[in-house]
Amino acid sequence: MKLSRNSFRIAIIFLLMATTAQAVSKRGSTAASFLEIGIGARGTSMGNAYVAVVDDVHSLYWNPAGLALMNKSEVSFIQTNWLAGIGFNNVSAAFPMGNLGTFGVALTSISIEEMDVTTVDQPDGTGERFGASDLSATLGWGRKFTDRFTFGANVKYIEERIWHMKASSVAVDLGTTFKTQFRDLRVGMSVSNFGGKMQLKGDDTLIEVDVAPDQEGNNSRINAHLDTDYWSLPLTFRVGLAADVLKIPHGKLTLAVDAAHPNNYSESISVGGEFNLMDLAFLRAGQTFYLDDVDEDGNTLSPEGFNVGGGVNFLIARNLRFKLDLAYGDWGILNDTRRFSISLEF
Numbered sequence: 001m002k003l004s005r006n007s008f009r010i011a012i013i014f015l016l017m018a019t020t021a022q023a024v025s026k027r028g029s030t031a032a033s034f035l036e037i038g039i040g041a042r043g044t045s046m047g048n049a050y051v052a053v054v055d056d057v058h059s060l061y062w063n064p065a066g067l068a069l070m071n072k073s074e075v076s077f078i079q080t081n082w083l084a085g086i087g088f089n090n091v092s093a094a095f096p097m098g099n100l101g102t103f104g105v106a107l108t109s110i111s112i113e114e115m116d117v118t119t120v121d122q123p124d125g126t127g128e129r130f131g132a133s134d135l136s137a138t139l140g141w142g143r144k145f146t147d148r149f150t151f152g153a154n155v156k157y158i159e160e161r162i163w164h165m166k167a168s169s170v171a172v173d174l175g176t177t178f179k180t181q182f183r184d185l186r187v188g189m190s191v192s193n194f195g196g197k198m199q200l201k202g203d204d205t206l207i208e209v210d211v212a213p214d215q216e217g218n219n220s221r222i223n224a225h226l227d228t229d230y231w232s233l234p235l236t237f238r239v240g241l242a243a244d245v246l247k248i249p250h251g252k253l254t255l256a257v258d259a260a261h262p263n264n265y266s267e268s269i270s271v272g273g274e275f276n277l278m279d280l281a282f283l284r285a286g287q288t289f290y291l292d293d294v295d296e297d298g299n300t301l302s303p304e305g306f307n308v309g310g311g312v313n314f315l316i317a318r319n320l321r322f323k324l325d326l327a328y329g330d331w332g333i334l335n336d337t338r339r340f341s342i343s344l345e346f
Contacts, residue, residue: 030264031167031198031231032158034110034134038062039078039090041341045309045327046272047286049256052177052188052242053274057094057343060106060140063175063190063238064152067094067102067142072321076343083331087111094140101143108136117163130163140173148179158198158233165202171195171233186242197230235263240270251277256286266292272307282311282325305330309339321345 040058043050051063057074059066078090087110094104111133116125135158142152154173159166175190205228210220240258247253258270272286285308309327316322323343330336 029232030234032134032136032160032169032193032233033264034088034108035136035158035193036234036236036262037082037088037110039092039106039108040076041078041309041325041327041339042274042282042284042311044329044339045284045286045307045325046256046274047270047307048260048288049240049242049258049270049272049286051175051190051238051240051258052186053240053254053256054188057092057104057106058341059142059152059175060092060094060104060138060154063177063188064104064140064142064154064173065150065175065177065188065190067104067140067152068144068150069142069177070094070096070102072096072345074343074345076341078339078341080337080339082110083335083337085112101141104138104140104142106136106138106140108138110134132160132162134161135159138173142175150177151175156193156195158193158195160198160200162200163202164204165200167198167200167231169196169198169233183243187240188242189239190237192236192238193233194235195233197232199230200228201225232263237261251275260288266290280313282313284309284311284327319346 038044038048039061042056043054043058043062046053054062054066055069056066057070057076073095075093076091078088080088082088089110090106090108092104092106094102096102112131114129114131117128117130118125136156138154138156140152140154142150144150152175156171156173157168158171159168171193172195173190173192174194175188178187180187205226207224207226208221209224210218211222212218238258238260240256242254242256244252245255254274254276256272260268260270268288268290270286270288272284275283285306287306307327307329309325311323311325313321313323321344323345325341327339328336
């Protein structure tokens, strides 16, 4: 099949491009970095090698085309204590609608505990307190166009707040999946967070200025605002391959590899696997390897290490299935992370 061969060749080309790209440091060059936190313990425990695997409600994050592979409705809840005491929460839901495709919604938020406001003159605090939070709201859709090809798209609203300042933007995600005729090898591609730049605005940039300091009798306390800069969103392109490399009577082993090209970090390769035992129990592991991951002294720049996890999946009532997934990640000096995903399928 010509389309199958071409899709496979395109995927290989992108993987080679990612592995041969020159290292250029782009760290810290975008806003809304919370959009890069993987959603769902299944994908993160596979080392983020998930763009060609995902077929559940968390397709809203990894690849919206995966929504079209869902046969039942699903609702997911995630609450995680992220790095540095940051609270991470996500609620996602998706509903197949026949020939119209599958529609999904997701709400993600992160927050920190309030802290004392300090200044140079008042290092012990001014008596005020401030907080910071981020939010994204996503509406997604995915549909099968053939028995092998799916396409999906998201529209999302993004907002960041700190004290009296706020920045917001709108972005889109696009994704495809294709099931080849070569041993059911799957190819997945996605573009995430394509949208406008963000600029902080609010009362914290308010200052008083004298617009004519050389003239007498003028108002020397005119209200004005400092002009903050515009920052791009963390645009990421992913391409991946996945295949069931081992099938036995009561289980199967799936291996996956992804290449990612972000606009704010070095390119990376993710490798992961999942062993499925009778669709009831799962074991997973994986790791992401960054191509520009060592400085001139040989020190590792990325703290992210090996990921491992598992899950269970069983009926709790007629047509109601309970899914629990967990993931453990080694983040070096930032300590480890433990993520849990609870889903109901109906």
